[in-house]
Amino acid sequence: MTTGTSPGAHPDQGPRPEPPPVPAVPLVELVGASYAYDEGPAVLRDVDFAVPAGRSLALLGRNGSGKTTLLRLLSGGLRCSSGRLRLAGDPVAYDRAGLTRLRGTVQLVVQDPDDQLFAASVEQDVSFGPMNQGLPEDEVRARVTDALTALGIAELRDRPTHLLSYGQRKRAALAGAVAMRPRALILDEPTAGLDPHGQERLLEVLDGLRDAGTTVVMATHDVDLALRWADDAAVLAPGGPRTGPAAELLVDRELLAAAGLRTPWSAAVAAALRAHGLLAAGEAAPRTPEELARWSSTAGG
Numbered sequence: 001m002t003t004g005t006s007p008g009a010h011p012d013q014g015p016r017p018e019p020p021p022v023p024a025v026p027l028v029e030l031v032g033a034s035y036a037y038d039e040g041p042a043v044l045r046d047v048d049f050a051v052p053a054g055r056s057l058a059l060l061g062r063n064g065s066g067k068t069t070l071l072r073l074l075s076g077g078l079r080c081s082s083g084r085l086r087l088a089g090d091p092v093a094y095d096r097a098g099l100t101r102l103r104g105t106v107q108l109v110v111q112d113p114d115d116q117l118f119a120a121s122v123e124q125d126v127s128f129g130p131m132n133q134g135l136p137e138d139e140v141r142a143r144v145t146d147a148l149t150a151l152g153i154a155e156l157r158d159r160p161t162h163l164l165s166y167g168q169r170k171r172a173a174l175a176g177a178v179a180m181r182p183r184a185l186i187l188d189e190p191t192a193g194l195d196p197h198g199q200e201r202l203l204e205v206l207d208g209l210r211d212a213g214t215t216v217v218m219a220t221h222d223v224d225l226a227l228r229w230a231d232d233a234a235v236l237a238p239g240g241p242r243t244g245p246a247a248e249l250l251v252d253r254e255l256l257a258a259a260g261l262r263t264p265w266s267a268a269v270a271a272a273l274r275a276h277g278l279l280a281a282g283e284a285a286p287r288t289p290e291e292l293a294r295w296s297s298t299a300g301g
């Protein structure tokens with residue numbers, strides 16, 4: 001991960017606090033990692049991939065580029081064919097103790113909530129992880145309450161999981177990970193299948209978690225969402241992942257085209273504003289319709 005910061009923005013509330021600087025030692029890191037499934041060629045080859053603590057990171061790439069595989073390697077669900085996984089600088093041992101330590105720090109939420117939820121009620125599901133950690137009952141209950149409140153689904157506590165809507169199931173699955181109080185949440189396409197309102201609410205939840213110090217990694221196909229939400233971005237391009245500040249990487253048209261991604265809406269707007277002399281070179285471009293409205297009211301554009 002290259003160093004640098006980018007000014008994040010809450011969707012509707014103006015600039016959010018600056019993220020912490022990129023620390024020298026990543027929270028979790030793949031070094032020279034390769035992975036091939038039994039039946040196929042290598043999906044990832046000799047990949048270096050660092051997740052800096054306390055920041056938000058969007059992972060982008062075309063279908064089949066290896067996003068899910070990379071997230072599973074980072075969270076210990078898959079083991080590199082070669083190379084290694086490090087947690088806070090230390091190599092992860094894939095034994096019980098090593099994986100317990102990793103999962104206490106890094107929690108993966110898979111794309112389909114039905115692959116994650118398994119208990120009869122929301123409360124039972126969300127309490128499973130903390131109970132499994134051997135926490136006292138009071139602590140488990142408090143964590144469930146906090147996680148459901150953070151996700152805005154406190155009223156669903158006693159509901160059977162199979163009666164929830166898709167968006168509610170996505171939130172319940174995320175609550176289960178949040179209840180583990182991990183340092184890093186790794187989310188595989190968390191906004192997929194949510195309506196626009198549901199996406200906005202989820203981003204607010206993720207911003208709140210990040211602002212409280214949780215590292216949040218999200219795989220997504222949505223370049224617009226990635227550019228306005230993430231501090232950092234990683235693009236799975238043919239030569240391997242490219243990482244850097246989202247505001248720099250996600251306006252690199254050549255890179256995006258090579259990775260099979262389109263240019264974000266706001267980058268196209270910025271190019272048009274510059275072409276018409278309305279935005280100075282180096283001046284930050286608006287990244288959302290709300291930022292564009294604020295920019296035009298102050299710039300008189």
Ligand SMILES: Nc1ncnc2c1ncn2[C@@H]1O[C@H](COP(=O)(O)OP(=O)(O)OP(=O)(O)O)[C@@H](O)[C@H]1O
Nearest residue numbers: 037039040043061062063064065066067068069070
């Ligand atoms: N269990 C598996 N067994 C064999 N091959 C697999 C398996 N899971 C994924 N693959 C292959 O690995 C490659 C990368 O898949 P992966 O799911 O990591 O990509 P992705 O970037 O997450 O894709 P998408 O955007 O479609 O979700 C694909 O070619 C896929 O066919």
